[in-house]
Amino acid sequence: MIEGIFVEGLLYSLMALGVFITFRILDFPDLTVDGSFPLGAAIAATLISHGTSPWISLIAAFAGGVAAGCVTATIHNKLKVPNLLAGILTMTMLWSINIRVLGNRANLPLIRKTTALTQVKDLFGETFPNAWAYLIFFLIAALLVKFLLDLFFRTDLGLTLGAMGNNSQMVITQGVNIEYMKLIGVGLSNGLVGLAGAFAAQYQGFADVSLGQGIIIAGLASVMIGEFVLRSNRISVLTLRVILGSILFRGLMYLGRYYGYYINLTPNDLKLITGLLIILSLIVTQVRKKKKWTALAAGEKSEDNA
Amino acid sequence: MIRLEHLSKVFQTGTVNENAAIRDVNLTVKEGDFITIIGSNGSGKTTLFNLITGTYPPTEGNIYIRGKDVSREPEFKRARYIGRIFQDPLLGTASNMSLEDNMMITYRKGFKGLKVSLNGKMRDFFREKLVPLQMGLEDRMKDNVGLLSGGQRQALTLLMMVLSQPALILLDEHTAALDPKNAQIVLDLTTRFVEEYKLTTMMITHNMSQAIRYGTRLLMMDLGEIILDVEGKEKQNLTVEKLVDKFHEIREKTFVSDEALLSQG
Numbered sequence: 001m002i003e004g005i006f007v008e009g010l011l012y013s014l015m016a017l018g019v020f021i022t023f024r025i026l027d028f029p030d031l032t033v034d035g036s037f038p039l040g041a042a043i044a045a046t047l048i049s050h051g052t053s054p055w056i057s058l059i060a061a062f063a064g065g066v067a068a069g070c071v072t073a074t075i076h077n078k079l080k081v082p083n084l085l086a087g088i089l090t091m092t093m094l095w096s097i098n099i100r101v102l103g104n105r106a107n108l109p110l111i112r113k114t115t116a117l118t119q120v121k122d123l124f125g126e127t128f129p130n131a132w133a134y135l136i137f138f139l140i141a142a143l144l145v146k147f148l149l150d151l152f153f154r155t156d157l158g159l160t161l162g163a164m165g166n167n168s169q170m171v172i173t174q175g176v177n178i179e180y181m182k183l184i185g186v187g188l189s190n191g192l193v194g195l196a197g198a199f200a201a202q203y204q205g206f207a208d209v210s211l212g213q214g215i216i217i218a219g220l221a222s223v224m225i226g227e228f229v230l231r232s233n234r235i236s237v238l239t240l241r242v243i244l245g246s247i248l249f250r251g252l253m254y255l256g257r258y259y260g261y262y263i264n265l266t267p268n269d270l271k272l273i274t275g276l277l278i279i280l281s282l283i284v285t286q287v288r289k290k291k292k293w294t295a296l297a298a299g300e301k302s303e304d305n306a
Numbered sequence: 307m308i309r310l311e312h313l314s315k316v317f318q319t320g321t322v323n324e325n326a327a328i329r330d331v332n333l334t335v336k337e338g339d340f341i342t343i344i345g346s347n348g349s350g351k352t353t354l355f356n357l358i359t360g361t362y363p364p365t366e367g368n369i370y371i372r373g374k375d376v377s378r379e380p381e382f383k384r385a386r387y388i389g390r391i392f393q394d395p396l397l398g399t400a401s402n403m404s405l406e407d408n409m410m411i412t413y414r415k416g417f418k419g420l421k422v423s424l425n426g427k428m429r430d431f432f433r434e435k436l437v438p439l440q441m442g443l444e445d446r447m448k449d450n451v452g453l454l455s456g457g458q459r460q461a462l463t464l465l466m467m468v469l470s471q472p473a474l475i476l477l478d479e480h481t482a483a484l485d486p487k488n489a490q491i492v493l494d495l496t497t498r499f500v501e502e503y504k505l506t507t508m509m510i511t512h513n514m515s516q517a518i519r520y521g522t523r524l525l526m527m528d529l530g531e532i533i534l535d536v537e538g539k540e541k542q543n544l545t546v547e548k549l550v551d552k553f554h555e556i557r558e559k560t561f562v563s564d565e566a567l568l569s570q571g
Contacts, residue, residue: 156418159403159411166400173398174470175386175415233404233450 003131005254009247010138011199012218014145016226016246017239018065018192019219024238025153026185027165028076031087033219035094036068036190037212040197042101045108045207054116058198065194068094069187077179098209106209115202134203141199145192146239152188153235161185162235193219217274222246224281252277307506308335308358308474313367314530315353327353329530330367335474340500340507342517344549345527351510354527355476358508360384372473386415389472391463391480398463401452405443405462406432408451412466435465439495457488461495468499475500477509493520514546526553533557 015037022030040061047057068090076086102108117134124133152158164171164181171178201207226245230237256265256273265273315328328350335341345351357364360381368377376384391398399408409432410424429447436444439461443454451459460480467475477496481489497520500507511517517524524541526534526549533556536544 151422152420154424155420155422156410156414157420159407159424160418162403162407163400163411166402167397169392169397170400170412172382173385173390174412175382176417177380177382180417233402 001254003135005250006247007131007134007138007203009250010135010142010243011203012196012222012250013142013243013246014199015193015196015215016219016222016242016249017145017149018189018196019216020223020239020242021149021189021192022186023220024223025162025165026182026189028083028182028186029087030069030072030186030189031084031216032068032072032090032094032186032190033087033193033216034212034214035091035098036065036193037197037200037215038098038207038209039064039068039094039101039212040194041201041207041211042098042108042197042209043194044198045110045201046101046103048110048113048115048202049108054114054119054202058116058195061194061198062191063194065197066187066191068194069190070183072190073179073183073186077182095209102207102209107206108208109206110202111205115205116199117202138199142243145195146236146243149239150236157184214271214274217271217278218249221274221277221281222249224278225249225252228281228284249277307337307339307372309333309370310358311368311370313354313357313369314365315350315357315362316365319365327530328357328364331530331532333525333532333535335506335508337506338504339523340505340521341509341523341525342521343508343510343525343527344512344514344517349527350530351527352478353530355390355478355508355510358384358474358476359388359390387473389467389470389475391460391467391475391477393479393482395456395459395463395483398466399451399459402450404448405436405451405454406447408462409466409469412470415470415472435469439465455488457484457491460484460488460492464492464495464499468503468505471503472505474506474508477507479510479512482512496520514549518544518546518549528553528557 015033019030019033022028022033043061043064044054044057047060048054052060071093072083072086072090075081075089076083079086081089099106117137120133120137121130124136127133128136153162160171160174160176161181161184164176164178164185168178171181197211200211222245223242224245225248226241226243229244229248230241232238232241253270253274256270257267260266260269310331310333313328313331313333314326317323317325317327331354343351343354356362358369360376360379360383364377368375370376371384371387400411403411406424406429410428411418413423413428433444433447436447441458441461443458443462446454451462454462460483464480480496481492484492493516496507496509499505507521509521511520518541522541523537524534524544525532534552
């Protein structure tokens with residue numbers, strides 16, 4: 001049970017890291033995620049059911065996500081469409097594409113197919129219980145992605161991406177084409193989301209076209225919850241807290257699912273709870289800001305008196 | 307080095323609000339010039355800068371940088387040889403990133419690759435460059451730039467821009483948003499950097515005495531035209547009164563000639 005929370009938390013943290021890149025680093029609220037997550041799942045499931053190696057399917061899902069992100073960035077760059085609308089456009093188009101990828105159906109089960117997870121099970125299943133084998137596997141996967149991202153955001157390119165989200169004029173003044181930067185950033189973000197989708201399909205044993213519905217909100221909630229846990233300006237801490245936030249979010253959802261009936265909650269209410277969670281995070285951030293302001297003002301006054 | 311030929315910019319062409327912000331400006335900036343630009347609000351100073359940097363294209367005319375016609379080049383391409391500082395200290399740096407990250411981003415112009423350039427050697431180099439600012443920034447390289455004061459940020463922006471070695475630097479009232487003390491510090495730094503690195507500079511200012519005291523050449527703009535261009539001895543002998551008189555003298559003349567034109571028609 002508790003392992004389940006961690007497995008899901010780590011799995012979805014890959015998606016949350018993607019959301020973190022667009023919303024927090026690039027300041028490009030990207031809604032493509034709702035389409036690129038099931039796209040990753042659909043690509044992986046289709047390839048696996050055709051007998052492709054599950055590991056190759058993961059790479060293909062990542063590439064599919066990158067392509068989806070690049071479509072959004074290109075619509076935004078070339079047609080000067082606001083980023084939110086560009087994301088919604090791609091997301092809507094992806095719905096049809098995902099059904100095509102799944103072979104003109106909405107759902108593709110992966111029963112008795114060799115997935116990455118069945119291979120993990122075969123490898124460790126005898127030494128550990130299944131859930132623990134999955135946990136270790138996803139822990140390694142999430143940390144690997146985290147370390148690669150940390151490294152990426154320390155490169156010159158990564159630093160420039162960070163600056164663009166904060167001050168795009170500064171990046172233009174540096175002689176950098178911000179259209180390319182957006183393409184790279186949004187592409188990378190959706191690549192991670194597609195990868196998470198591919199893992200999710202293999203973990204759940206099926207790919208479904210509605211797998212991504214509202215997933216952006218789950219990702220955003222994870223990012224925001226993480227921000228309460230740790231405060232820092234170091235990229236390694238920022239990515240770590242996204243992973244922690246994702247696990248905490250899954251924990252809260254688990255509580256809602258299993259103990260919610262005491263207060264008459266049904267699984268259908270979870271989306272409402274997720275939304276309320278985000279609103280709560282926003283309120284707490286506002287209150288904190290206000291407190292900081294009043295503290296600052298008080299500090300200035302006392303300095304004046306002295 | 308920079309040549310502007312018959313440059314003009316009209317906003318909202320064909321509407322009642324049609325506004326010619328720059329009218330047929332011709333200007334040659336020589337290597338090593340330190341030009342100060344004065345003029346009232348709406349005289350076209352900032353529009354001139356925006357045309358040079360490529361924030362928007364000119365309506366007519368051409369811009370040459372080192373002999374190359376850049377009139378239709380996008381802003382980010384021209385930015386490789388132009389350094390620009392804005393009035394708002396927040397525009398030059400990324401506030402939620404550390405000092406050293408900011409310095410690393412602006413150290414080299416152009417597309418950035420997948421290389422980790424920020425190493426111990428680079429940090430030492432940045433620290434060494436921060437010391438002469440005398441603001442104690444060399445001990446705060448891991449702090450976010452958002453924690454610095456406006457004056458510190460503008461001084462840092464200036465340093466970062468100088469280190470990227472642009473061919474031309476454009477300063478758009480870069481001390482106007484600072485308190486008098488910090489404004490003086492940043493202005494002193496500016497003159498020091500301009501001399502030390504032999505920078506070709508154009509500086510917009512609202513302050514006439516500043517425009518006279520600093521630089522090697524002075525331009526006065528009015529209604530989108532350059533109405534006065536003095537350098538050398540002539541500039542050294544300028545005073546605020548003489549400048550004001552000159553302005554009235556020039557404007558009176560055109561006024562008279564306009565009247566003559568009207569009466570003829």
